[in-house]
Amino acid sequence: xxxxxxxTSGGCTRxxxxxxxxxxxxxxxxxxxxxxxxxxxxxxxxxxxxPRGWSYTRCARRRRRGTSxxxxxxxxxxxNWKRCWRRLRRRRRTRGWIRRSGxxxxxxxxxxxxxxxxxxxxxxxxxxxxxxxxxIPVTHKPVRVRVAPSPTGDPHVGTAYxxxxxxxxxxxxxxxxxxxxxxxxxxxxxxxxxxAIYKSLRWAGLQWDEGPDIGGAFGPYRQSERSEIYREHTxxxxxxxxxxxxxxxxxxxxxxxxxxxxxxxxARYDGFCRHLSAQESEARSLTEPHVIRLKxxxxxETSVPDALRGAVVYDNGQIDDQVLMKSDGLPTYHLAxxxxxxxxxxxxxxxxxxxxxxxxxxLALYAAFGWEPPVFAHMPLLRNADxxxxxxxxxxxxxxxxxxxxxxxxxxLNFLGLMGYSRKDAVGQDVEKFTLDxxxxxxxxxxxxxxxxxxxxxxxDWLNGLYLRAMTPEQLADRVTxxxxxxxxxxxxxxxxxxxxxxxxxxxxxxxxFFRGAVEYGLHARYFIVGAGSRKKTAVRLTRLESxxxxxxxxxxxxxxxxxxPEFIEARLRVICEEAKVAVGDGFMAVRVACLGRPTSxxxxxxxxxxxxxxxxxxxxxxxxLLADANFLQRALADVETxxxxxxxxxxxxxxxxxxxxx
RNA sequence: GACCCCAUCGUCUAACCAGGUUAGGACACCGGCCUUUCACGCCGUUAACGCGGGUUCAAAUCCCGCUGGGGUCACCA
Numbered sequence: 001x002x003x004x005x006x007x008t009s010g011g012c013t014r015x016x017x018x019x020x021x022x023x024x025x026x027x028x029x030x031x032x033x034x035x036x037x038x039x040x041x042x043x044x045x046x047x048x049x050x051p052r053g054w055s056y057t058r059c060a061r062r063r064r065r066g067t068s069x070x071x072x073x074x075x076x077x078x079x080n081w082k083r084c085w086r087r088l089r090r091r092r093r094t095r096g097w098i099r100r101s102g103x104x105x106x107x108x109x110x111x112x113x114x115x116x117x118x119x120x121x122x123x124x125x126x127x128x129x130x131x132x133x134x135x136i137p138v139t140h141k142p143v144r145v146r147v148a149p150s151p152t153g154d155p156h157v158g159t160a161y162x163x164x165x166x167x168x169x170x171x172x173x174x175x176x177x178x179x180x181x182x183x184x185x186x187x188x189x190x191x192x193x194x195x196a197i198y199k200s201l202r203w204a205g206l207q208w209d210e211g212p213d214i215g216g217a218f219g220p221y222r223q224s225e226r227s228e229i230y231r232e233h234t235x236x237x238x239x240x241x242x243x244x245x246x247x248x249x250x251x252x253x254x255x256x257x258x259x260x261x262x263x264x265x266x267a268r269y270d271g272f273c274r275h276l277s278a279q280e281s282e283a284r285s286l287t288e289p290h291v292i293r294l295k296x297x298x299x300x301e302t303s304v305p306d307a308l309r310g311a312v313v314y315d316n317g318q319i320d321d322q323v324l325m326k327s328d329g330l331p332t333y334h335l336a337x338x339x340x341x342x343x344x345x346x347x348x349x350x351x352x353x354x355x356x357x358x359x360x361x362x363l364a365l366y367a368a369f370g371w372e373p374p375v376f377a378h379m380p381l382l383r384n385a386d387x388x389x390x391x392x393x394x395x396x397x398x399x400x401x402x403x404x405x406x407x408x409x410x411x412x413l414n415f416l417g418l419m420g421y422s423r424k425d426a427v428g429q430d431v432e433k434f435t436l437d438x439x440x441x442x443x444x445x446x447x448x449x450x451x452x453x454x455x456x457x458x459x460x461d462w463l464n465g466l467y468l469r470a471m472t473p474e475q476l477a478d479r480v481t482x483x484x485x486x487x488x489x490x491x492x493x494x495x496x497x498x499x500x501x502x503x504x505x506x507x508x509x510x511x512x513x514f515f516r517g518a519v520e521y522g523l524h525a526r527y528f529i530v531g532a533g534s535r536k537k538t539a540v541r542l543t544r545l546e547s548x549x550x551x552x553x554x555x556x557x558x559x560x561x562x563x564x565x566p567e568f569i570e571a572r573l574r575v576i577c578e579e580a581k582v583a584v585g586d587g588f589m590a591v592r593v594a595c596l597g598r599p600t601s602x603x604x605x606x607x608x609x610x611x612x613x614x615x616x617x618x619x620x621x622x623x624x625x626l627l628a629d630a631n632f633l634q635r636a637l638a639d640v641e642t643x644x645x646x647x648x649x650x651x652x653x654x655x656x657x658x659x660x661x662x663x
Numbered sequence: 664g665a666c667c668c669c670a671u672c673g674u675c676u677a678a679c680c681a682g683g684u685u686a687g688g689a690c691a692c693c694g695g696c697c698u699u700u701c702a703c704g705c706c707g708u709u710a711a712c713g714c715g716g717g718u719u720c721a722a723a724u725c726c727c728g729c730u731g732g733g734g735u736c737a738c739c740a
Contacts, residue, residue: 150740185739250738257736266665267736291738309668318666318736326738333740357667357735380669380733387732415675418689422676430677430688449669449676452733456674459690469703 143175145348147208148337150182151193154398154614155200157455158352158382158390161416163206164439165379166350168417170209171440178344179211181222182337184330189224200399204409205436218344223336230331233339233369234292234324242368243324245281245290246273268320269293292325294334294361294368302360307348307377308448314360322361334358338365346374350445353378353452354389377445380420383452390455393621396517400614405517406483410435411464419453433466489514492610496602510602514611519597519619521626525636527593528623531586540582544627547590550580551624554591555617564613566605573605594623 147163149156170177179201183189198213210216220226237243246269257267274295276284284290297316304312324335331339341349356378366373384394391397396405402412417423417439423431431438468476484490497510513519527533530550531541542550557572577587592604595616601607608616626632 148740152740182740188739246738253737261664261736264664289738304667306668312667314667320736323738328738330738332738337740352734353668354734355740378668383733385674389734418675420675422688424677428677428687432675432689451669451671451676453676454674456690459675462690465703 141345141347143170143173143348144178144344144346145170145175145350146178146180146341146344146346147206148180148182148340148351149197150185150188151190151197152185152188153193154392154400155193155197157397157399157402157416159197160201160204160206160399160412161382161419162350162352162379163201163204164413164416165443165445167206167208168436168440168443169348169350169445172443175347176209178216178218178346179208179221180340180344181212181224182333183222183224184326184333184336186224186328186330194222196400200403203403204399205413223331223340226336226340227330229343230325230336230339231329234331234335237294237324237368238292240368241295243292243294244274244276244321245285246293246321246323247276247284247288247290248272266318268318271298271321274321289327291323291327293321294324294364296321296361296364302363304356304359304363305376306356306359307375307445308450309378312356312359314357316360319360322358324365334361335365338362338369341374342366342369342371348375348377350377350379353381353450379448380450380452382419383454385454385456387452387454389452392617395455395457396614396618398614398618400612401517401618403486404515404612404615406515407460407464407517408467408479411460411467413439414467415460415463418459419455420448420450422447422449433463484515489610496606496610500602513597513601514607517615517618518622521593521597521636523636523640524593524598525626525633527589527599528627528632530580530582530590533589533599534583534586536583539586542580542582544630546580548624548627550576550582550587550590551594551620551627553579555620555624558613558620559617564609566609569608570605590623591620595619 145166147159147166149159167177169175181194181197183194194212198211201208208214210218210221212219212221215221234243238245248269252272253269256270256272260267260270273281273293296319300316302314302316302319304314306312322334323332325331340346359376359378363373382390384390386394388394396402403409413436414434417434418432423434423439423442425431468479471479493511493514494507497507500510501507521528528547528551529542529544530547531539534541553576554573557576558569561568573588573591574584577584580587588604589599592601592607593599595611596604596607629635
């Protein structure tokens with residue numbers, strides 16, 4: 001027997017058909033055909049296709065590890081869950097539990113009333129339960145979904161993405177869409193950021209039915225106001241023995257993790273305080289700072305039912321005893337999220353894929369409380385061009401950026417609705433442009449494709465242009481006026497530009513940069529090299545890489561605080577110039593060109609203030625990105641030089657003689 | 664490193680579940696038409712089933728393996 005499982009020595013042992021295919025079953029080698037014939041039985045897809053709790057994933061992993069020798073015949077998978085999953089899905093689809101995918105969904109029957117659909121976990125399996133005896137219950141709870149951003153930093157485009165699918169799902173089923181603010185991280189959460197989330201989501205057109213600002217029957221919707229609830233629930237877990245106090249210090253934890261990594265293991269808590277007696281734990285808790293951890297089962301495995309992926313199986317031995325309550329008495333995301341989702345009667349948790357790996361812990365919490373878990377659907381992550389998780393360093397991620405850059409909210413939502421998802425019309429043609437209502441009307445989460453979609457700004461621009469061109473001139477004028485007046489920017493820009501204008505039309509020349517996303521630098525890019533444009537002979541000129549660092553420091557420093565005032569900006573920039581040992585004038589010039597596009601502008605700090613945090617930061621990041629390219633100036637120069645050369649050639653060429661022209 | 668997820672043009676995706684398509688559409692690119700210019704619009708070109716095996720008359724599609732990419736591994740969310 002080889003551990004790779006690719007070849008066999010004796011061929012199929014079941015029917016002696018001589019096939020040497022790769023399948024191994026019951027400890028012997030069977031041909032694939034035999035294996036299939038034996039496997040596909042009515043029982044195997046009756047709702048539980050893993051009779052012994054073994055899954056395809058598990059087996060593949062074992063095989064990779066080369067531990068096949070430890071595998072006894074009876075433990076090899078009876079069936080292939082993926083195939084069964086598809087069958088099951090098909091069956092449910094025909095019963096109307098899942099909406100039929102594709103264009104024909106509007107006409108295909110039977111489909112139940114919206115609220116009856118998709119109301120149950122597709123794989124309602126808890127840790128320790130087998131799938132065999134699990135019926136598929138159908139309840140009629142009203143659909144309730146939520147988006148739960150954390151008010152740390154700028155409102156994120158990912159929040160809008162997840163929010164869009166949640167909102168659409170709620171509307172599709174006639175349910176409720178809840179906004180919950182997850183501000184349990186006291187150090188990083190700010191009220192300012194919370195307000196920004198409201199503003200941006202409203203701008204995008206994602207209006208919630210219940211939330212901190214508008215209330216609702218399941219409030220409060222701000223986690224910092226629910227501390228007492230979490231405390232009570234933690235006590236329940238402590239009493240039932242599903243959680244324990246942990247007195248380990250941060251230093252000890254670091255050391256443990258380091259050792260585990262050195263041994264190439266998954267870094268996880270070693271259970272040092274897990275077995276403290278109740279009395280000792282109680283006594284020490286009065287004097288020592290401590291956290292409360294979930295007592296996660298150490299044996300067996302947990303199957304996470306994901307509506308988009310099927311069952312995802314985890315080995316319990318890999319999973320940490322998660323901290324539920326921090327030493328400051330506030331809960332971590334994991335506890336707060338489970339408690340709130342239950343108390344707020346959330347039926348479907350549609351969230352980003354980064355949460356998939358912590359879902360076993362959440363399921364364990366539901367089990368410990370004796371609650372029924374919601375349906376989980378983990379959406380793919382938005383990506384940068386290099387396929388990594390979308391980040392502000394490589395993409396504008398702030399919703400405020402898109403608002404300021406003149407992207408229409410309907411275009412943004414349309415674009416987000418194209419990420420990992422596609423729509424077709426009645427004839428089967430792809431539909432690229434659609435309204436939110438159209439998106440909601442035939443939403444089908446099972447159509448989501450799971451590869452992480454790259455956030456392509458070019459396509460967003462195209463889509464935005466499509467919307468703008470579809471307007472009547474009057475509508476366009478209205479939108480432009482509204483855009484200019486947004487946040488009183490119009491007046492602020494006017495004030496800055498006023499002393500520089502010579503005519504009304506001149507205004508637009510100066511003001512344009514405040515109403516754009518990206519800026520074309522052309523030859524002005526030379527100012528990115530800090531000090532390069534200085535007229536002083538003694539000026540300090542930074543190298544390209546030093547200049548890049550200079551911009552990175554500017555970005556980091558300005559990003560730190562949410563307060564966006566000219567004074568604050570000036571103070572920060574002065575410090576950076578001082579640290580870089582460049583003349584303030586030269587440093588400010590580099591920032592001016594990067595942020596405003598040219599070396600002549602209204603006063604820098606006031607301009608940046610009016611330009612806004614999102615645009616300023618994104619332009620600074622863009623500049624430092626350009627500087628990372630060694631030939632960035634060459635590229636800027638190339639076009640100009642070509643044109644100049646042509647013009648020069650034309651100017652300097654001798655006038656044609658009369659003879660020549662006659663000839 | 665361990666675990667988990669994922670894999671079709673450069674990008675977003677369709678076809679996959681239910682095997683038979685000339686692998687379709689959109690953005691971008693390139694070329695052409697239109698146009699005083701640019702843009703819009705119209706037309707066209709280039710461009711993909713990651714690799715290896717298996718099943719089958721037939722594999723992008725079903726199965727296995729490999730490879731690659733991503734995510735997670737916090738008293739962050």
